[in-house]
Amino acid sequence: MRRAERLAEIVEIVRDGRLHTARDLAESLEVSDRTIYRDMDTLAASGVPIEGERGVGYLLREPVFLPPLALSSTELEALSLGMAIVREAADPELQEAAMTLLGKVEGHASIRRRSPKSWGFGVYAFEQAKPGFVHMPLIRRAVQERLKLRITYVSLAGDKSERIIRPLQTDYWGRVWTCSAWCELRNAFRAFRIDRISGCFDTNEHFDVEHGKTIEDYLEKIAKTFEN
Amino acid sequence: MRRAERLAEIVEIVRDGRLHTARDLAESLEVSDRTIYRDMDTLAASGVPIEGERGVGYLLREPVFLPPLALSSTELEALSLGMAIVREAADPELQEAAMTLLGKVEGHASIRRRSPKSWGFGVYAFEQAKPGFVHMPLIRRAVQERLKLRITYVSLAGDKSERIIRPLQTDYWGRVWTCSAWCELRNAFRAFRIDRISGCFDTNEHFDVEHGKTIEDYLEKIAKTFEN
DNA sequence: CCCAAACTGACAGGTTATGTCAGTTGTGTT
DNA sequence: AACACAACTGACATAACCTGTCAGTTTGGG
Structure with a gap:
């Protein structure tokens, strides 16, 4: 071999x-x-x-790996559920990816034989396409590449503002997505609801990992808040 | 070849x-x-x-398939997110499966090289272990094998009841899981919140797919309700 | 004990994979 | 336009590998 x-x-x-x-x-x-x-x-x-x-x-071009995986049926079930949720609860780019991934896996005769296509999961995590979702791919890329973003944000109170943010993490809260970021306008950590981001642009400016402004710092700060 | x-x-x-x-x-x-x-x-x-x-x-013994998959990085990201959600939002059995699956995938050198272990997702879909979750594996199995279950259910109003149900589907609503079933006590479709199922037992009795009592019938009925 | 069927080793013959050589065709550079 | 580079292609001999045959040994179950 x-x-x-x-x-x-x-x-x-x-x-x-x-x-x-x-x-x-x-x-x-x-x-x-x-x-x-x-x-x-x-x-x-x-x-x-x-x-x-x-x-x-x-x-x-496209990063590829081909590990001959051996999955248990429970793992296959977890994969199926996970992709069903992503298909329902994530942005179009990841939705697409989830579907093609599941297609690749289920396309393999071995699985088609065993599962009657359905695992008995129903996923209803979201209403129809949320407004800010078109920005999600950019935000995810910004998180991964440490890219500053300029966003237009509408707060829960209805106030509109424009900010430069350093996106640190995208967060899934069951039905809502937020983006944890360092906000250069407020000079503090902020969590922005994705569906309230009306505008989002790449600044082409990278940010460094600064002490006190990392996602770990943010999570730590939140943890302390809960202690009180 | x-x-x-x-x-x-x-x-x-x-x-x-x-x-x-x-x-x-x-x-x-x-x-x-x-x-x-x-x-x-x-x-x-x-x-x-x-x-x-x-x-x-x-x-x-262990069902296995070994498709040499070629995944794009977006698909890998979708997989990672999906498993992160399942790890957070599903029952222990699927949590475990999600983690081992992700382990198998990330264990492959090709991926370790590219992703700094984290994709920048935070998933906070659930509070700590919900009570009814221990029953989820049994319920999922029951859905797949058309097995009647005897459950003890506490309604939102606090009323306790014991029922025989025919579980048709498990539903994820973002933060809450329910089980759509045909309830033999009420002789009608019912959706049971998993976290309100206090007891759940296998009756060892299978049910047939009866016209008017399938998941499709239920979904159709719900759709009609929304039309009005 | 006997049978079934997994295993092992040896060897001949066939199939496939590889190296060598001698080209052709695009692409980018000078 | 000429040149270098490197992807590609075809042909053929040889080496490597795979397969079937045969003749065994080992192990678990009845």
């Missing part, structure tokens, strides 16, 4: 998002270039989206 | 939970017994928990 392992190894190497030439791969895997080209065919046939450009090299 | 396909096929066949002899497998896959024995070695080496007993046959 050296071949199968090598195929996995190629994906491992290429998924770092950088360019790799067939020769480099061939050297590090101790096979000939030709073998690499053949392997690339096989991978492409298996649906791995590796792109090869002549004169350039190979690139794996 | 006929070998790789055959290995997958073996798992496919054996995962029905019944006994299979090497000879039967060999016949249906059109190879010799010897090849099956060699394949079993390979599968065992790959970590598939197939058990073989001399004089008996092969058995796969």
Whole structure:
């Protein structure tokens, strides 16, 4: 089974998002270039989206992993429930992802045979599309990449304000999403309800992890509040 | 790659939970017994928990599937969020499954490399362990296997009652779980809040899908209610 | 004890994978 | 426009691997 392992190894190497030439791969895997080209065919046939450009090299745009997982039926059930909730309770981008993921998993004959498509879950976590939800993908990206955002926020009292925030975490409260952030207008931590964010723009400005302004600091502060 | 396909096929066949002899497998896959024995070695080496007993046959206890999935990072994010919610919002059995599933996925080196362990999600779907939650696994099983249950229910008004129900679906409402069922006491559809089910027992009695008493009928009835 | 069926080892023959070589075709750079 | 680079392709010999056959051994159950 050296071949199968090598195929996995190629994906491992290429998924770092950088360019790799067939020769480099061939050297590090101790096979000939030709073998690499053949392997690339096989991978492409298996649906791995590796792109090869002549004169350039190979690139794996979409991060991919292919672990041959062994899931118990309870884990499969948890996956199914989780995706049902995400499909209902998250923003369109994650909804889409949840559905394609579930599709990939249920598409495998082994599962179709056992589950009559339904696990008996009903999920009604949300009313129809909440207003601020279109901004969720941007907010999530901002959290991950430490990107400052400029938002227009309408408070529960109805006051409109414009702020620069450092989004630290997105929070799910069962039926409501909020974003925990450091607010540069108030110079303090604030939690913004996603459905009350009417405008949201990328500032193209990154923020550093500053002592006292991290999500851990925020959570700690909240914990202390509850102690009293 | 006929070998790789055959290995997958073996798992496919054996995962029905019944006994299979090497000879039967060999016949249906059109190879010799010897090849099956060699394949079993390979599968065992790959970590598939197939058990073989001399004089008996092969058995796969834990249902398993091993689809070499290719997930996008967004799908991975959806999976992570979904499991975070399930870990917070579901019963202990599914919580456990969600954690082991996430463990299996994140355990794969390819992912560890990219995600700094956290996706920036905070999930606070529930207070601490709700009372009725211990019954959830039984209820889920009952839904899937059409098993009647005998429950002790405390209504919102505080009235205690004992009923035989035919559980049709478990419903997640963001912060609350209910069970949609046909209630044999009231002879009508009822939705029971899980946290108000104080007792729950298996009656060992199955129910048939009766016209007018299915989950589809219930959902239709609810839809009509909203029309008015 | 006997049977069934999992297991093991050896070897020949077939199939597949690989390396070598000799090209062609795009892409980016000078 | 010429050039370098690297993806690609085809052909063929050889090495590696897989498979079937056969002849056993081991283990659990009746």
